[in-house]
Amino acid sequence: MGSVSTFADYKTKRDAGQRVRFTKNALTNTAGRLASLWPVAPLAGSAPTTAVAPVGGDAGDLGGGHVNPAGNLFIGGANVNLSGAGPAAGVIVVADRLSHQGGLDATVATEQTTNLPTAALTRYTDGKGVWAALEIYTQIGATSTTVAMKYTDQDGNTNITSESTAFGNTGFREAGRLILMPLALGDDGVRAVAGVTLAGTTGTAGNFGVTLLKPLLFIPCQAAAAIPEVLDGLIRGACQIPEVKANAHLMLFMMSNNAQVIQGELELFEA
């Protein structure tokens, strides 16, 4: 694996790197809750149906995609600006979207296997550190319930039932919501999801699906409009210099207290 040998080498490679510029329209979100920007225009992804493992360049890839170099690719930094009426501080997370499907129904209270199991991972194939989430594409119902999934863990053990988490009703039903799925005792990753079970109907079918993702970069953003958060991964960025795997499909998810336009860019460099 190629690596950077010195600080001077690092500067040279950062300067020669590529930038992925992106803009996302405002998405109304629930304060303190996670929302996916993948289906948000411009350059939005379309709600999936059958199980697919997205790759770089597929619809929805951040900024339309990036160039896969011959060597290893890393994120060296980012700058992100949140703007709009009454901008509020928030957090943007860059992730590699590994596998997704859709077409699940929030009124069905038996195990759903439609368009499942998820497509096999092509990156982070051991599943370690891979997060499973339910992504809501069309708003579901206003009745609170809980949801659990059946999955294969980081060791390849199958048919494990996850812990349950809240689903439906305010804060847990809106289009765009990304609801992370808690794992069973002892697990720390997911290779595949085979089924999803609601404890009861939420009242509205909507449309939701399973997304498997690997978080890569954490970007806390300023509250004031037009003042970007400039994150240098090495200096004061907690040494966040994550590798971007070959054929990665990058996405953003956020924790934001307000609907705001997101503009920014990632700096990628080849080691």
Added chain:
Amino acid sequence: MAAGDPLAGLSELINLLTGGGAVSADAPWFWKNGRYTGGVATSPIAGRLNSLWQYVGTPSHGAVPGTSAEVPDHSTAGGLKQVNPAGGRKKRLLGCWGAGLAAGSFILYDRLRQISGLSGTVTTAQTANGTAITRYTDGKGNRIWIEIYTQIGATSQTVTAAYTDEGGNSSTSPATAIGNTGFREVDRLIEIPMASGDIGVQEVASVTLSASTGTAGNFGVLIVHPIGRLIPLPGVGIGYIADFVTGLPIIPEIMAGACLALAWLPNATTVPDLIGGLSMVEK
């Protein structure tokens, strides 16, 4: 340069971060849902330390410890499951980050030993010792925390600990509050102060209540080693990055076998959901 040597400088750090070391850089992310198995977590007490050990998420929650003292490690359910250093290499924490549903601060700590099964109504010394700790064995910087698993009683009492300090001397802690509102709830962590002059803990022999709190409940005793500092999350959805290369503490070591876990110091009674991560290299 040999395995375990200090980092030589910025160039070496960059080299390790970009795959130049024997193993890749390690950046375990975590998220915690404000739920236990089967339901919503107990509301924390504003301004009081709270355990996230039983909070579900990824990596998973931890189980209530056994009634015999046990030494958790990097593979224990509930820990952050970082890659364990090998080959004589040392693992070093470069920074961490987080954001959540509530304002407060989180503390990263190495969970050195745990035991449960202690009662809020027993007024004689309750044994807390057993298997010796295997990390920070000199005791320096280690702390004693009470961790509550089932709510104890509503009568205010105090608790003391009989322990061995960093010099190998037997000590008795000052009394600290236990029981009643703010000191009885599930997930409450109650730090037991040390005797004058002591700076650490090698062993905890027992804890003793001044009198019954009124309800047995279930609580335990932890020996912990806090790592770094309080990481502030200033508001709902407002993230924070703590950089340990350019700020304090400077690149703390993560011991081989460390069971890394999170404690929460809340500003309010909102059950927290958190996301975050750590950045580490190994040399």
